[in-house]
Amino acid sequence: MGDHQENIYELRPATIMRTLPQIRDHRLFQLKLDDGGSWESFGHQPGQFIEVSIFGKGEAPISISSPPTRCDSLEICVRRAGKLTNALFALGKGSRLHIRGPYGRGFPVETLKGKKLLFVAGGLGLAPLRSLLLYVLDRRHEFDDLILMYGTNNPDNVLFKYELLSFFDREDIKYLYSVDRDEEGIWKQYVGVVTGLFDRTTLSPQDTYAVLCGPPIMYRFVVERLLRLGFPKEHIYMSLERMMKCGLGKCGHCAIGDRYCCTDGPVFNLSEIENIKEAI
């Protein structure tokens, strides 16, 4: 094998087309490729992620928030949390960065086709789930009923607010929303943890697939509730978060038992990880 061989760590230059502030410390970035490549040929699937690179700050795994049905740009919704994301927030329209990807096994789109769907998101968990949500809405006829449950800690922390509000006008998605706390008393919907929303709808566990995306604590409670309702384990999918440094199953940081979150996941079926203690 000669030098023509592909370097799996190779980076692609990209430019920030727009930045859209979301809530405090959360921003949506729209990217375009600088090497002439299109997002269609990028070939990302809902639930996959990219490595974003800013020289001097290293790389960080960021989930893709836009679906492959919308390839004008690639959208990433980022919380300012670490070194890389802080540097990213200092960049504006027209700034250059580098990316690698798409990586990982996304949501099981083919399995979900024709099925009733229950999406449960918590906080920034909506960022990866949005790629699947918009995919389903763009190809609505390929899927059965859709329920979205979304919980945040307070009314100020709703991501993609206007997109979500528009769902109230739609007949083809049932949207349930909760906030953990509402100190100012402005919230007209459910106040309490996201599992409380299960009391506000009826589900048919045998022919519904649940897709979860949120913090680890949410998984514990939601999985328990779903199992209690009679969801088969095979019908429960979740996207796990780990320090996925390389995205290629080499660096070792994201190992979960005998799996690598970055290549075997980040989306796992409950039956795949229920016996791995450290998984959730």
Added chain:
Amino acid sequence: MKLLAKENVPEVLRAWSGQYKILCPAKKEQGDCIFDTFDEDTFTLDYRKPPMPPKSAVFPPSSVLFSVQQGNYTRVPSEERSLLFGIRSCDLMGLHQLKSFYLRDKEDIYVQKKMDDIVVVVHACSRPQNETCFCTTMQSGPYAEHGFDLQLFDMENDFLVEVGSDVGRTLTSLDAFTEFTEADAAERISLIKQKAFDSIPLVPDVAKAMDILKETGACDEVWERLGSKCITCGGCVYVCPTCTCFTVTDRVFAHENGERIRSWDTCLYGGFTREASGHNPRPTQGSRLKRRHEHKLLYYNEVDIQGTLSGCVGCGRCSDFCPVHIGTLEVVKAIVDKTA
């Protein structure tokens, strides 16, 4: 079979060094022996297991992934061809495990280039290197079955030389290598092998511990107790022939100029799994030790182990160097004692 007089080894290495960068056993001032670039003054054949495995030759502690200029990333190719002289069969297995790990699924071009360019002369062990050797248990020694270019068997004043590849055959074209034509060559080799194998005691606790991990897992108390002893130095990882984890950092020379570096990292460090949010899926030292040992003894991949028993090759270095006695030998014993 070829024969090489031990006194001719330096001459042979000198000849080979025209073509390769030779890494061989070298005596250091303090009496330690390490693998170092060939130098006739420090070269020695009187050596035991060096503290560091030859892992660095294909996966250096720190290496440049990209040179960065004006914000553009360029891969830095490696041109060096190394010849590892005198490594032990456990370390050879370590190299093959490392190679298999980095080349499976998506190939890591950096490791692949170095592996392609490396030539290996194994020195078969005729006795344990020290009391922590357990290669016979892990099926990685005391001699290599395959995957080497040359293998040397100790015969007092000479080495019996087994050729393992075409490159190896070319290496033996020097005059110092003579034909070994004795009719009983094969028999003598198998006697040497048997004697060596018998000299290294089997450690039944390893297989027992592996079974326990597979069936029920070790009780949490084992990991908690070991975790409270561990001082998080990471030494066991650094001396391990099969540890492959790395982290990536940027070395900035000027704005948009510098290098992207990959360096060894370890699952024993608290920050290894900590996410930007602050959440850490492995929050205690016990959970991190559990990870490291389960990766070696339970969660290894069939492709990676290259015919050995598990992800550990039984070199015993972690037991040699852990300042608080949490090497693999101590860990398997703890698992078996606690669960028995």
